[in-house]
Amino acid sequence: MTVVAGWWCGVGERFLRLIAGGLATSASDVDQARDEWAFQARCTEAFVSTWVVRGFADTTISCYTSLLERVLDHFDRPVWQIEPADVDAMLRQLLLAGRAAGTRRQYLQMLRTFHGFVRDRYATEIRALYGMAVGDPLDRFNRLRHVWDDTPRRLPPTAERLTAFFAFARARLAAASDYPAAARDYALLRTLYHCAPRVSVFYVITR
Template identity: 45%
Template structure:
């Protein structure tokens, strides 16, 4: 029965034994468990290593156990990164890695934290400091180029092929920009294409096998097939 002085603590059943006493030691154990969950989900060793380093840098910058971090702490760290000239994408990564770790604590360690340290977990990342895909310091959005401007651009690239001292780099650039334009690929996706990824006989138009498609930071690349429309073949 839940009375006026009782409430449910999230985070699973408390383990038997002595509750954690040192917050830093306990946080280190939580980090190890969080990293182990990445490996259990099949993340690549490179991803695990990079994200572990990012998480450690984030927690060091915050300067207090994750369950004691406030919205003001997040603002401070993000502000310091901005003053240091770090890119908006870097600042977003710091916020996202902490948010993921805090979610893990809520799901797995909330009961232990509240019982041992008297802190009820509330994520300090809110609508005012949450990471955005476009930073506030991004340049003003420009209108897309007109069809005439695009035609002019590709005519310039074709002319450059005919006059370039080295044919291969100029032809490569033309093919790369044409692929970006017609297939809608991201620049990194197009740059990672190889000859074996081009399948002219698949489907009515042929397809590109984008093996290194963009995915979530924690789930890795997502391969997909892209039809070669509009004469991309």
């Protein structure tokens, strides 16, 4: 038994009978499936549900949902049709609006995460419905860099250099004009060295 133009075809030895019905999808269902904005809305709902199953707090989900809506409002096409030029235009609008680099980075990260979700879970369905592959509009040219990404980093001193430093500092104690202050500084440095605190903690301690 096969399906031809929405009809069941029962094939026997002596007859061919058409039975109304079958597996054909109604025209309204097809139109709804092909509605790009309705499809993106379903993707958005599924994306938000992943935050729920991962145990995100309600306030976090609300903030992320609001951010996602603001990101998508920058585009006049579904997310799988976005091109690098569209991302550049969004960043330019945010820059002209006076948004800080951290805010622009949040927009990019949300777009990257949602686009990756749609690509991983719905690329096959999008190709079947709309006949297009889901590319990646985010490249190294529209990636915002942290300020410290281009800042030269100084490597921490080796254990040998630290040993030599503390030996030198200890030897200087005997000749210090203000022994209590010098001993205090030496003890503080040794304590910080063995505790390995963060720079922010070190700053508060030494203020």
